[in-house]
Amino acid sequence: MTLRPLPSPLRERVELAVAAFAEKGFEGTRMEDVAEVTGVPKATLYYHFQGKEQILSWLLASLLRDVADEVQRLVASPGTALERLEAIVRAQLRVMAARPDACRVLLADVSRAGRIPEIAAAIGEAFLLPVARLLAEGRADGSIGGLVDDEATSAAIYGAVTVTGLHHLVAHQELDAGRAGDIVVGLLTRGLRAP
Amino acid sequence: MTLRPLPSPLRERVELAVAAFAEKGFEGTRMEDVAEVTGVPKATLYYHFQGKEQILSWLLASLLRDVADEVQRLVASPGTALERLEAIVRAQLRVMAARPDACRVLLADVSRAGRIPEIAAAIGEAFLLPVARLLAEGRADGSIGGLVDDEATSAAIYGAVTVTGLHHLVAHQELDAGRAGDIVVGLLTRGLRAP
């Protein structure tokens, strides 16, 4: 995605840009802002990135790589499909707690329906697809009940998790991944209906 | 919110601006664009609105008023709390099907965590709060099981509904509110776990 391989010290500084994007949105964030927050001169940013969009793209890709790694690890772990799905939900919330700004930026981008098509694809790859496969596995191993549309269900799960995390961040200024996980996992596994 | 009460023919034309906001984001949409899609000259828009932000604000408020009305109507309808909540979920998806662009804009704004604080409050008022109240009612009337945090749960429900709708719109170019409703309602009421 980057033409030149990004030198490691720069990588860390550029990560600081998510805060700006999260607060002011992509178009509302000026390169000047990115330069200020990261401490990297504007011209240097342009030396390493093709433009503002590529910086955003790089940031989101970096986040999604982390999510994908975690998801992949958990998918391959032992346990029933439902147990592994629970673990994935909790992991996603941990990522949100660790990198809340990046997640906000990502959601904004999703809602704009894939400004950067690669990102839309990457979300599918990183979360939706593995979860959909897990749902199928779950029906096979008997841990998950009969649902009709795995793709749509995984989107619903993604929404429940993400918006819960976001809501905590916005409403309470912080995200307790454990507590939020209990709620979401509770809702998703047992449902609302009284037993 | 508007200084002058909007003349009715203008109101309808301005609604057309959501498409632009949905596609290009708030900052990415120029007043010129709004003027073009609505057919209302730029200067005339400034005669009726205070600025670009106020147009967005007016558009979202219009959507949220509709959602709130629907929710309020359904909250007061007969049936168990769970049944009414199901109806609300389905209603929200119908709104998304009817006004997909406005919903996309709204979600983008939420993720930017309340660019316009009034909007964040309005979402709470229109959806989260009534749903949270319904959850409490549900525990009282025995239709909804024991959940710990009504506020967080209603956020999770909002996320599940919204992202499912969005996913359908993006992935399948259209949203069948009935089918999507079945999936979300199924997930939310019975949960994933096999009986």
Add this chain to the structure above:
Amino acid sequence: MTLRPLPSPLRERVELAVAAFAEKGFEGTRMEDVAEVTGVPKATLYYHFQGKEQILSWLLASLLRDVADEVQRLVASPGTALERLEAIVRAQLRVMAARPDACRVLLADVSRAGRIPEIAAAIGEAFLLPVARLLAEGRADGSIGGLVDDEATSAAIYGAVTVTGLHHLVAHQELDAGRAGDIVVGLLTRGLRAP
């Protein structure tokens, strides 16, 4: 060439920009400079012109329209072809004396061999073609001797006239169209060879 018809007061002010282009070249002249020299704000220039190139284009077109008018008038005047050609040469030098900067800009552009193809075509239309036709007429009416290539000859005439004018302007800071005309006409009609 211009989208909006240029208001007359603006037209005169924009003419002042040729001085800047003549002194610093096209690329060396910043829009800021044009704004300063003309007294028209940058944004206003962009409101009326598509960009810097279009301003140059408009300026050169304006000059060439004048040249073309003069040439056309003289071509149709009475006298032998040679007499009329002499008149055209002298007229061209008068235009250079009147609008030296525009002529310098035009010549720079020619050497860049039609950065703006329309301009290259317009020079042909305004000068080269009428002169070439006059050469043919001259052979017919017996006033002009047997030359082989009218197109090339008219280019040579254009060069002799233009560079002489330019040389006077640069070397003597001013152009006496009468004196310069005598020299060029003398050279072009009788040639260098002693009788």
Add this chain to the structure above:
Amino acid sequence: MTLRPLPSPLRERVELAVAAFAEKGFEGTRMEDVAEVTGVPKATLYYHFQGKEQILSWLLASLLRDVADEVQRLVASPGTALERLEAIVRAQLRVMAARPDACRVLLADVSRAGRIPEIAAAIGEAFLLPVARLLAEGRADGSIGGLVDDEATSAAIYGAVTVTGLHHLVAHQELDAGRAGDIVVGLLTRGLRAP
């Protein structure tokens, strides 16, 4: 002009830069472009030249040295002044045929009337002055008729030659120095007037 004497292999590669200057103009040509067409890294160019302007200056000086050498040789050759002048005109056209880009760049610069004053002076030294001297000689040896202003006449000759060459290059994509020479020499010696 150069601080360090240019290593011979570099000299040849830098010559390739004229193509870029000819096509895009001085300001329109980026050092990056020069680096690309010459294959010499930007920083290396800066190691050998003081800046972009010095590269242009060096290129034009190189051309003018060649022209001056040729002219000097021909001025000193046997024959009447008119014959030697004819030879110079033809030689200049041969140079244009051999190095068309450099000539285009030179002419662009002339019209900008001595962006680099040394260049304006060098043209005088290389062409105008020797030709003016030849005109005087020609009047003395009886081969050239009575003209009033040798300086202005040499400028006119320069213009006729140069623009004819340029016209051929632009209009016909190539310059046949022999044919073009016949036309220009015919015009300059015998004039247009029918005998």
Add this chain to the structure above:
DNA sequence: CATGAATGAGCTTTCATTCAT
């Protein structure tokens, strides 16, 4: 009331040039 015309304030991006290696 409504609007075409005008503009101040910035925006992204570019580029000549420097410098550490």
Add this chain to the structure above:
DNA sequence: CATGAATGAAAGCTCATTCAT
């Protein structure tokens, strides 16, 4: 010696907004 990396200082252009009619 030569050069990849880095950057200060613009440059061209855009856009939300105002205003005269």
